[in-house]
Amino acid sequence: MQNGMHTETERCVRAVQSKDARFDGWFFTAVLTTRIYCRPSCPVVPPKPENMTFYPSAAACQQAGFRACKRCRPDTSPGSPEWNRRADLVARAMRLIGDGIVDREGVPGLATRLGYSTRQIERQLLAELGAGPLALARAQRAQTARLLIETTPLPMAEIAFAAGFSSIRAFNDTVREVFALAPSDLRTRAPRNGANATGSNSTGTPGVLDLRLPFRAPLNPDNLFGHLVATAVPGVEEWRDGAYRRTLRLPYGHGVVALTPRPDHIGCRLTLSDLRDLTVAISRCRRMLDLDADPVAVDDQLRTDPVLAPLVDKAPGRRVPRTVDEAEFAVRAVLGQQVSTAAARTHAARLVTAHGDPVDDPEGGLTHLFPSVEALAALDPEALAMPATRRTTLTTLVTQLADGTVHVGVEGDWAETRAKLLALPGFGPWTVEVIAMRALGDPDAFPTTDLGVRYAAKELGLPSTPAALTARAADWRPWRAYAVQYLWATGTHPINFLPDRPHQPSTPQVPAKRRRQAPKDIP
Missing domain, CATH: 1.10.340.30 (Hypothetical protein; domain 2)
Structure with a gap:
């Protein structure tokens, strides 16, 4: 799979019609008749091909006037594997945006870190993703806001600033535009069984969140968690009650995370001293566990070697254990x-x-x-x-x-x-x-x-x-x-x-x- 898959219309239509979850995060389907955008694996009946159009990012969908599907929650898809396999300007910019740089330092700060002008960065992001850095950061803030609304009892004002919005008005307007619901309605409609894609109900302890981190299957946790635990630094990392736990140094404070391998997600229990660090903490944990990888593409390539093929077939889906710092x-x-x-x-x-x-x-x-x-x-x-x-x-x-x-x-x-x-x-x-x-x-x-x-x-x-x-x-x-x-x-x-x-x-x-x-x- 190469960058720009959203331009391969026939391939995208086939993925949507087969509800193929492997393509979640690679592209987004916007439905012209309903003005809703979905992930490829959306469980609803697929629209007619002539009513589909495809975008490379959730931000591009939002910028084009589409709102997120309430069923498949496309804003919670695994991230595109492109940003972890490439080292060009767009990939580096996306990794920085995921780390919250635009919210903390603005587009000029993003440009300074990358060594390019703001105009160059905006032009390349628009060309490849259909949205500039501000729109991409805004989509990320909307996702964080939704997560906090649905999984915590926090007042909306606190959620607005924790998610990175500069004002309550901007928070309200964005939530309504992206999800077609007021923040209070979003909370009322939130699932109460913990089955949503990235969050379950909070324990009620201030600063503690229980989340679900999605990934593309298969995922073999053995070497991933085994490596982190075997090399763990006492005091900073530990294995306790079936979870890898470690401390996090974050932009606004610090945190502790417990990550537990599950069959269809990674359980993530975060304790944060400042909730403004939520987006960054999630991004860094996903990066450490290599959760945005495309294991099918990786394993298919390695299977072409007859020496590696038996190893891959025996335990597919190995990830590269990385780091939060x-x-x-x-x-x-x-x-x-x-x-x-x-x-x-x-x-x-x-x-x-x-x-x-x-x-x-x-x-x-x-x-x-x-x-x-x-x-x-x-x-x-x-x-x-x-x-x-x-x-x-x-x-x-x-x-x-x-x-x-x-x-x-x-x-x-x-x-x-x-x-x-x-x-x-x-x-x-x-x-x-x-x-x-x-x-x-x-x-x-x-x-x-x-x-x-x-x-x-x-x-x-x-x-x-x-x-x-x-x-x-x-x-x-x-x-x-x-x-x-x-x-x-x-x-x-x-x-x-x-x-x-x-x-x-x-x-x-x-x-x-x-x-x-x-x-x-x-x-």
């Missing part, structure tokens, strides 16, 4: 250089205890936010208990992250960031590629020097030297980061399994006596 992950990648997973966790935990911001967690055992790069950059290097060479690597990294010389956030250009990281002391291909894979979100990142990848390749009969494996993996592009997940899963390291499940490697054909734990440099 790109700078944090870059720091942790340095701490994990040439040491075991356990040692890396210990080093990170010491840093957290000494320099992290304390938080309260009444529902669990989390104690701190991971230290900000600004706080780490201000430290006396001698206070860091690590070898001198790694200390230099870490202090150089945090200094350049703090002053903006290096960007590993959602706005970062993947090629440019790789080049800047490689220029830092102590940064080699392994560190750069794991940061590209888990922080930058490049789906084609490929750490060929990773020992786990090399061991798996050898066991499977693939070339195990970096150059030969890179050549052999050409057919896996642009999904080599996903291929890495399938390769890692041939081992018995805890990263490959949910903590509550027995360890069953995904390649039973490999003799048990030759099995190894994944090696020391698992990121």
Whole structure:
């Protein structure tokens, strides 16, 4: 599937007529007779093809005068996979808009972060998405408002400002225009059984929300949650009662999230110190769990390799575990250089205890936010208990992250960031590629020097030297980061399994006596 699918009318009509949920988020169907827009999988009887028109975004539908369907709730579709597989201007802009930059800094702030003029950004977004940055941000605010209206008892005035609206009037007008209901009517009509697409009824505790995060099936949670838990930093992350929990550093405050894998969604329990951070928190959690991926496209490509095909068929839908804080992950990648997973966790935990911001967690055992790069950059290097060479690597990294010389956030250009990281002391291909894979979100990142990848390749009969494996993996592009997940899963390291499940490697054909734990440099 390529960008601009909404222009492929026949293909879109077939997807709508078959109610194919795989295309939710790829495009939106606007019905000319009812002036309503839907997701492709809408359960109502499909309209006649001549009454359908297609748009690339919910914002474009709204801008054209269509209102959201009350049945399929198109504003709650999974996000388009395009923004996580591309590194061009439009994709970077969409990731930043999802992170709330337009609400906090306006379109000029978006332009500054991307290094383009506001006119260039508006022109490209309009050409590709049918809506400019303000309209896209407005659609996102409307979705957040709906979520808060339907899942919390908050007064409407508080919801308006928590969702990012500048006034009660703008909030009321937008909700009426997008959903064809007044805010109070939207609350009255809200489902009371917790079955809606992204929210269930709140517990009533101030600042606590129970949500449902949708994804495109299939999703294999084993390596996704297993990786996050096996590498969890004590005090910042934990596995408790079947959920991965961690603290969040957010623009207006902080939060704690508990993420629970379910068959058809991810349960998400958010505790926020400031509700204005709701949109950003959801966006970052979705990004960490790679929930906007298109697993069918990924797996179909990897199945073309006869070596990978059995691994994919046995456990399809593997995601790439990412991060809620790109700078944090870059720091942790340095701490994990040439040491075991356990040692890396210990080093990170010491840093957290000494320099992290304390938080309260009444529902669990989390104690701190991971230290900000600004706080780490201000430290006396001698206070860091690590070898001198790694200390230099870490202090150089945090200094350049703090002053903006290096960007590993959602706005970062993947090629440019790789080049800047490689220029830092102590940064080699392994560190750069794991940061590209888990922080930058490049789906084609490929750490060929990773020992786990090399061991798996050898066991499977693939070339195990970096150059030969890179050549052999050409057919896996642009999904080599996903291929890495399938390769890692041939081992018995805890990263490959949910903590509550027995360890069953995904390649039973490999003799048990030759099995190894994944090696020391698992990121």
